[in-house]
Amino acid sequence: MDQRSWEAAVRSSWDIRESQAAKKLLGGKTDTGGRGAVTGGAHLDALTTLLAQVFLDAGFPRDAVRSKSKVELPGYFRPTKKWDLVVLHEGELVAAIELKSHVGPSFGNNFNNxxxxxxxxxxxxxxxxxxxxxxxxxxxxxxxxxxxEAPASLRPGMPRSGTFPIDPAFTKTSYVDRYVILCKRLRSAGLYDATCLVTSSREADAPVRQPDLEVGFPAFVGAIMDRTEEFGVVQPKRN
Structure with missing residues (x-):
């Protein structure tokens, strides 16, 4: 998988959002805050498909790489949760991947969510x-x-502090900066084995950016390939 394919998949998410929002408006339905562009789902399908292909190219059978059905996994604090991509090997769980997006106009309200x-x-x-x-x-x-990528997500600001001072790492940071910190710390804390943060404007032909290569696309795909190597399957050539 090359960088161009990844960027095209990111750009497609904007096209799908706009299409879903238009369909809702034509149907007389409106959602606040731009929510109508995503409640139809599927806006991250192209990215999910690309990541699934990494496992398929590594030799995992197609019925073991799941993204549409049979993606429920048991939890401890709740019965189950649906993950976006689930990969199995001989009945064992190899990988589970979550894909999320955050678009405006409100970044502050949904950042903690x-x-x-x-x-x-x-x-x-x-x-x-x-x-x-x-x-x-x-x-x-x-x-x-x-x-x-929008003025509200890129503008540095000072998070509010309460009874105790905040971590200095968050001082004068934008929401994108804070997401970089989140992704790095999710990995360093061992909650996730790999994280990936990408940004893009909704404008046509806007570039897809990687704010920090440590949590960028090549590192994420490389981590997937390292995982597949543990199972002795045929490996594709790394781009």
Whole structure:
């Protein structure tokens, strides 16, 4: 998989959002805050398909690489959760990947929600594994986040502090900066084995950016390939 394919998949998410929003308007339905562009789902399907192809190219059978159905995995704090991409090998869970997006106009209202979702999903699945609900293999977890490039997401600001001072790492940071910190810390804390953050404007032909290569696209795909090598399957050539 090359960089051009990844960027095209990111750009397609904007096309799908606009199409879904238009259909809702034609049907007389409106959602606040641009929510109508995503409630139809599918806007990250192209990215999911590309990541699934990495496992398929590595030799995993198609029925073991799941993205549309049979993606429910047991939790510890809840019965199940649907993951966006689930990969199996001989009945064991090889990998589970979550894909999310965050677009405007409101970044402040949903920033904590995205954090809580990412942290909670990983903790829930890790604890389920610890309690013997996911077989013998420790699952590999991945997290992909697409953030809209907009003045509100790129403008540095000072988070509000309460009773205690905030972590200095967040001082004078934009929401994109804070997502970089989130993705790095999700990985360093062992909640996810790999994370990926990409940004893009909704404008046509806008570039797709990687704010920090440590949590960029090549590193994420490389981590997937490292995981597949543990199972002795045929490996594709790395681009």
């Amino acid at each position: 995205r954090n809580e979702e990412a942290i909670g999903s990983a903790i829930d699945l890790r604890r389920a594994y610890d309690h013997g609900l996911l077989g013998r293999l420790r699952p590999w977890l991945g997290y992909v986040l697409l953030v809209e």
